[in-house]
Amino acid sequence: MSDFPILSAALLLPILGALLIMILPPRQESSIRAVAAVSTLASLLLSLGVCFGYDQAKGGMQFVESIPWVRDLGVSYALGVDGISLPLLLLTNLIGFSAVYASWHTEERVKEFFALLLLLISGVMGTFVATDLFIFFLFYEVVVIPIYLLVIMFGSSKRVTKEYAGMKLTIYLLIGSAFLLVGLIALFVKGQALLGFPSMDIGTLAGVDFPVTFQIFIYCLMAFGFGTLLSMFPFHAWSPDGYAGAPTAVSMIHAGVLKKIGGYGLIRIGLLLLPAGARYVAPLIAILALGNVVYAGIICLNQRDLKYIVGYSSVSHMGYVLLGIASVNLISINGAVMMMFAHGVMAALFFAMIGHLYQQSHTRNVGDFGGLAHQMPRLAVGFMLAGLASLGLPGTVNFIGEFTIFVGAFGVYNLLTILAISGIVITAVYILRTLGGVLFGPRRSEWDHLQDLRGVDLVPLLVLGGAILVGGILPFTIMDLINSGVGQLLVQIGPGSVGGIF
Amino acid sequence: MSYELLAPEIAVAALGLLVLAIGLLLPAHSRKAVGYLAVLGLAAVLVLVIANFNREAVFFAGVYQVDKYTNFFRILFLSAALLIFMMSSRYNHLFGERQGEWFSFMLFATLGMMIMVAAGDLITVYVGLELMTISFYVLSAYLFDDRLSAEAGLKYLIIGALSSAVLLFGMSLVYASSATTVFTEISGALGSGPEQPALLAGIVMLIAGLGFKISAVPFHMWTPDIYQGAPTPVTAYLSVASKAAAFSVLVRLFLSAFPGLSFDWHLVLAVLAALTIVIGNLTALPQTNVKRMLAYSSIAQAGYILVGLVAANSYGLKGLLFYALLYVFSNVGAFAVVTAVEVEEGDAELESFSGLSRRAPMLAAVLTICMLSLAGIPPLAGFAGKFYLFAGAIQAGYLWLAFIGLLMSMISVYYYLNVAKAMYIGASRREERLLVPTSVSTALWICLLGTVFLGVYPGPLSGLTELAIAIFSIG
């Protein structure tokens, strides 16, 4: 079994599912759902298998597959996972699986919906397991268009229309990716010049000693590209609108995993290939990260639409990830990866709950609700869990991420970290206000008709809530894995101190 | 000399004449049959070219060259023509009893292109080019009772003739400076050292003349009008093949006639390419007619392809060839859908595409995917092509060009997605399903698979392009 291409299998299963759905007749909605559920479940199980099969003691890239793909570009269809990508792979599948269930009640154009959703899941997964720049970028952009279609076909129009939201999201991310692509190509060209042969393999390129000014320049491009995806301040404008317009499943996947590609890229590509550049630019990133945390957090205080709240809050939380990345040390990067995982499950759970609520009530305005815990206790549990995770309560995996980032960043940027930690107060305020506004207060009879979570609706809550708690109560299960990856990465890039840009 | 290597040209010429004759002989109602003949004949020629891909020969002391480069473009032209013949099977009814002539003109245009790419000499290039162009003058105006079509033909003729004159004047100056018209001899005659002003003037006029064919800014203004007015299959052919032919000439010209030029033509072309990309894309943004939008988009696409020549290194040229070929699949695919919709709805306005995804999911999917490929979204072919092109550009030091190109290509997604939006969420005027004949759907499938396959697995085609550009001595 050791030769079994388990990553490819996990990657291709949703695509196969999508193809199968495409050939199913549109009326067979239950079969379509079943196919989606089964293929994502299989993918989830495979990625769990990878998690358990991964040898942490050995570390490094494992489950490696490599097939030469485009010779003259040095491209190989190369997959592999290490401690950094594995949690994110798992995250993708957890959320993907939950997303299928969270959108179980989609009524219109079921076939298109699930086919696109499965493509999206595969695409995201691919970015995390690819160890080749070309393949990475390929998957990176594969996801954009399904998202656009999903948003305009199944999204909702509130403050902005879904068409606007979808287009803004798409174009914004694509423009970010244009910068990224320039950087990648430049990296490739330079790498070829220095290596003497073309290679897109991340491992091979990591061995190349790029000139420092080149590194700085390329890292700036990457920081813009990945930063946009990660909704780095001030390039975050797509994020709240995008989530608000998107259907539940897309919000889940987008906030949950897609954003994490940005962070992953900054670590895997930015840091590993361009350590000098990363360190040089790091202080700037840290300052922008503070912008994320505080600025977006404060804006959250004035939001009334649930999706905007979670949207801005995810911008705010990404600030922690950026801060972790910008601190460039073992602890902070461990924390950043953990935070990505944590925020992923949390945001997905939040959006799943909001989706359930919105689907029935057709409003997302906090002021329209109140006392929903009376009618929908299970939904309230989900909201509470997500909310408490969001404010970094110990016992949830988010705490582990935030705490670790703070420890890692504090030694590098004292003042910035102190200011960033003030974010935990801001988060507490808006999250608690929101929870209080939606769930608590007197029972309102106009919402008596709302159905609580039941049956398949419970799957996202159980899966994602379980992940939040398991990671929070037993953090070593995930953190040791992450550490095995980050540790090797930091050994590879060698010691050094951040700074230089100012 | 193995003259059988000229067989493809001879065969296409013969096929054109045969189609012309049979078209005149057959009774009006059964002239559709010539279409089958043309398709079969072209397929046979295509097979012939592919079979002889590796055989090379230089004819007439370099005036005519059959090499892998030639063969690559021959395959490109032939497959483009083939796809267009297939996808236009319903549209052709609009030509009435003149279908036979239509096919033969298309074949003559193909012949002109094949001559252009193989030509190693200014005169032959010129004649091939005019054969192609004059065919297109007629083809553009082929919808006789359509005011737009006639106007398109006339505009094309006037501006085409003007640029021919410019091109010719440039050729005369090059000829004056080198005393020969054969590319390989030109490079020998010019020697090294600073060039004479007349030669440089000649070269820039060549760029201008051919720039007209590839619709590079500012020689592009005709493009939208002609593309909009001409019959859609003609537009498709015009956009993919005539452009590719002009590129094939430009590449051969610059790399085998002017290889050692100290004049920085790269910079000139880079500026043109940048302008073309920017203006093409920006102007496409506000378009509401899909055909016209695709015309502007094709201007931008030409800009991308031109980047390959700017770079003029291995990646760049590979990218140029790669892109030219994938452009056949993607653009013909897009135009095939436009054709199908136009036949049904009578025009190619954006509203006509509204709700297409319900009426014809296949058409909507193909149009979306082809347009995204044009925008350079992975894993579609356009991405791989752009990757080569811009890798070449960056390698040659044109980072800024890569920036502009990639940025604009992402902006272009906006107008492509507008069409997708109309198709997927717009309300359609009619509800009944839009039927697609087998030949059209075959063409659609070929375009779709080509677009996806070349993007997912670009290896084979890039190998082919590597062979094709081996004739040029480049780094």
Place this chain on the structure above:
Amino acid sequence: MIGLNHYLLLGTALFGIGLYGVFAKRNAIAILMSVELMLNAVNVNFVAINRFVQPAASLGQLFAIFVIVVAAAEVSVGLALIISIYRQRRSVNLDDFNLMKW
């Protein structure tokens, strides 16, 4: 002594006049005629170059012959187009032909 330059300048002058005609006239036929002027200018160039630069081979003259042939074809197609459009619009004024724009 009359040299190549003189002839080329003659060609240039003719070319310029043709070019001016293309811009300045409204009648499509007049524009075709202007284009013919430009092509003739090029022919003057070719023949002169042939005479002064490469008297032994006749490439320039050959080129000129092809230009003449092509020009004839172009004119015939062009005039047919003009007639065809005249039938539709009863006009040969280029100003009237702007159904497609923007």
Place this chain on the structure above:
Amino acid sequence: MNLDQLVFLAISGFTITAALAVVWSRNIVRSALALILTFLGVALTFFNLGAGFLGLVQILVYAGAVAVLIIFAIMLVMKPDPGTTNPTTPSRDTHYLGGLLAWLVVIGLGLAIGFTTWPSLPAGPVDDDAVGALAQLLLGNYVVAFEAAAILLLLAVVGAIILAKGADKI
């Protein structure tokens, strides 16, 4: 001023005057006639350059066929008042801009040509059997172009017929 120059100047002057008449005349028929004169002037230039065959071709094809074609076309689309058949562009901008651009092109090309030193000046001996040489080339190295030109003519004829005949019979 020797004879050479005188002849050149005379022919050039004639040709350019005729060409200017083509673009300046307000009567399209006069323009067409001036065009014939221009063609003749060019033919004379060819003769002067020792390209007698080409001069003949010029007269035959241009002054003969093309000019007649043009005049036919003019008659087909003729308006009643011949004095306004060949107006200049109404918009002054286009008009002046066109003139300006034409001047710029002429100046640019003139500068380029004037500053160029040509490889072999003055004129060498004229090949006696120019026609033979041309035939050699046409059916030798340039046979592809020759054949293409043949097809081009066929195409032009068929195309012209189709276009001129129009959509009547559809």
Place this chain on the structure above:
Amino acid sequence: MQDILSISWLIPVLPFLAFGAIGLWLHRWPQVSAGVSVSAIGISFLLSLLVALEVFSQGPGQVFQVSVRWLEMPGLKVDMGILVDPLAAVMLIVVTAVALLVQVYSLGYMEGDPGLASYFSYQSIFAGSMLGLVIANNFGQIFVFWELVGMCSYLLIGFWFGRPSARDAAIKAFVTNRIGDFGFLLGILFLAIIFGTLNYSELAARIPNYHNPAVLLPISILLFFGPVGKSAQFPLHVWLPDAMEGPTPVSALIHAATMVAAGVYLIARAFFIFSQVPQVMLLIAAVGGFTALFAATIALVQNDIKRILAYSTLSQLGYMVMAMGVGAMTAGIFHLMTHAFFKSLLFLAAGSVIHALQGEQDIWKMGGLSQKMPVTTWTFVIGALALAGIPPLAGFWSKDEILMGAYAGGYLGLYLLGSLVAFMTAFYMFRLIFTAFFGAGAGGQPVHESPPVMTGPLIILAFLSVVAGLLGSPLTNNVFAHYITAPGVAHHAASPAIMLTSSLLSLAGIWLAWLIYQKQVVRAEDLRRRWAWLYGLIYNKFYIDELYAWLRRVVVDAGARALEWVDLKIINGVVNGLAYLTGSSGRALRYTVTGQVQAYAAWVVLGVVILLLFALMAAIAAMV
């Protein structure tokens, strides 16, 4: 008996398990849930007793410590561990005992509430978190449980989530705590960065020898933020009175044993750090003292029975913190313990009253309860006497130790302040008692004594309130101080003079209250009218809440609106503006394509001209 220590981790874990079981599965059967919850805390209580016995049998200074790996990477290590020493043991007993009694009491108090199962699950996790905090052996772990305690208080305060006031109070509690935690977390981060460990014993080994004592100043100030929030010291005290919105047993739990005790406990735990920095010690003492006086002042005029008790808690917490600050750590903990007993007693008894009066909390609407509810009344009186510091009840001994500590430590001002507060305490408590229990019966509603399940805990607590103080009294030879001590803690034998003064002051307070409210020598109404502005100021809690609300409205919310404006208009504006610019340049360019073919030709020729110009320039450049 080492074995019993090694299973002491079960003490916090059991309630957690009960929480999990109820939350996941048992919540369908409320009675079963309640039973499970009570049993879990009961077993924990028994274990705590055994553990305490073991610890005390080993003698002072013995520390039992085990850790398991929880979060570890090079440079950061947070274990989950247990540390059992006398301090922890005492706290374990106090917490489990009070929690157990409160839960038992709740069986009666909460009977029939639809959320019974959730209530008990929250109770369990609350107790579990508090126990985890107590038993923690490092700052990382204590922070984890610290936050969890905050979350539990949020859940319990907001238990009756249908009431907007309960909801708001819960949010207020959590957020205020968060502000304290912010500083606390920073302090922990400092420790982690500077010392590379968070373990108490490792830190204790390193800190006294640390070469740069100046860094301890910010660290300890930041650490002190935690107690300020959690133990509701001024200025973060605002959440505690509002926390009355929870069910009364919850108030008892929060005020007595769990939540607020955590802050004091933390100071005791981290005493080895604080004691290194005299300035901070002074700060702590000052904050504590101020809070004590401040809260006592407010308590004088409140009308709500629970609010009076709440402000008294604040005041007593101030006492404890002050004790810590003056270096009398032992006294502080001692007071924490005795206070836990009598304050929970007072709350539970008050709950009994409220329960009997169907939710009435205004003391002026009560009266004459002593006949109808004798058990409640007399236990309440015992509690009040203990609180007032009447010898020989528990509060007397502990309070005196604090006053003694202040006096002996040279903090004369604080000593006087403490004495004043003692007087005030006695006054307001007996103002309450005379009004609510002995005054004229207000309403004619039938009032019955609470069921035994409620009065039982009252009696037990009353007993404890009477005897617990003996542990620290000269009568037992100060056994408490023998075990609970730390380096730098001064212990002073009680001085009879101080005992006498404070007792007299307390009695004076009671007497004054008797005069005013029982004998009505002066009418309270008149006093109120005469000092209306002062009364208004105090009654409205010095307008601190209003100040915070104003700050929130003016600074935070307006800031949020301003930033949202920035986001929508500037950041989004730039994005949309760029998009618009792109679009309009497209539209502008579009109109260059005029449809006039000659214009197209002009462009072509213009291109040619420019190219020619370029070529000429290039040629000229090449020539020269």
